[in-house]
Amino acid sequence: GQNIDQPTEMTATEGAIVQINCTYQTSGFNGLFWYQQHAGEAPTFLSYNVLDGLEEKGRFSSFLSRSKGYSYLLLKELQMKDSASYLCAVMDSNYQLIWGAGTKLIIKP
Amino acid sequence: ETGVTQTPRHLVMGMTNKKSLKCEQHLGHNAMYWYKQSAKKPLELMFVYSLEERVENNSVPSRFSPECPNSSHLFLHLHTLQPEDSALYLCASSQETGTGNEKLFFGSGTQLSVL
DSSP: OOEEEOOSEEEEETTSOEEEEEEEEOSSOSOEEEEEEOTTSOOEEEEEEOSSEEEEETTEEEEEETTTTEEEEEEOSOOGGGOEEEEEEEEOTTSOEEEOOOEEEEEEO | OOSEEEEOSEEEEOTTOEEEEEEEEOSOOSEEEEEEEOTTSOOEEEEEEETTEEEEEOSOOTTEEEEEEETTEEEEEEESOOGGGOEEEEEEEESOSSSSOOOOEEOOOEEEEEO
8 A cells, every 4th residue: 555654743942953754655656745734724835856865945955765765854943933734745656646644843932 | 825715614514414615726727626634644635626527536425526617616515424524625726637746736624523
């Protein structure tokens, strides 16, 4: 079966750095997505990786290793507004999106 | 604002009621989706429409009935639901579907409670 694993919950301190990991086992690979979802709000797109390596976008970076079936989302200079759930999703060979259950990130002052 | 609007935001219904969820996108996208989001579970894809034609139906019970009258509007008609259907129902759109880098734009969802 197809599976996406990510931690259920993480806690970090304002101003610090946090890394949210995502591992996947899917039938083929056509890209990996990260979305952010604040409580009671719509998920919003953060990043898309299809080749190995690091993609940087401001305070957020996303890394992909296809050979290891592994990605991480790196958040730097954490702010209170970064408290949210972070969803990892992989597009398989049939262009179906396989979703993880999300990581709830709690930022403490 | 994501460009995708869902109504109502909250809905409480009995098991014998009939209700409809509405979604509208102002992005000019060709594909629209219904997802179910339950606490601590992955998003579950329910239906996909591309250019108003249903292209995916993931074994969803018949008590959920989608309708896509045009590429900007999507409905989910509900009847004789069960308490386990209580969840957040998310609508999304994308430029295309089945092509790879399909960034989804989500609405804020309808929080449904079935009593």
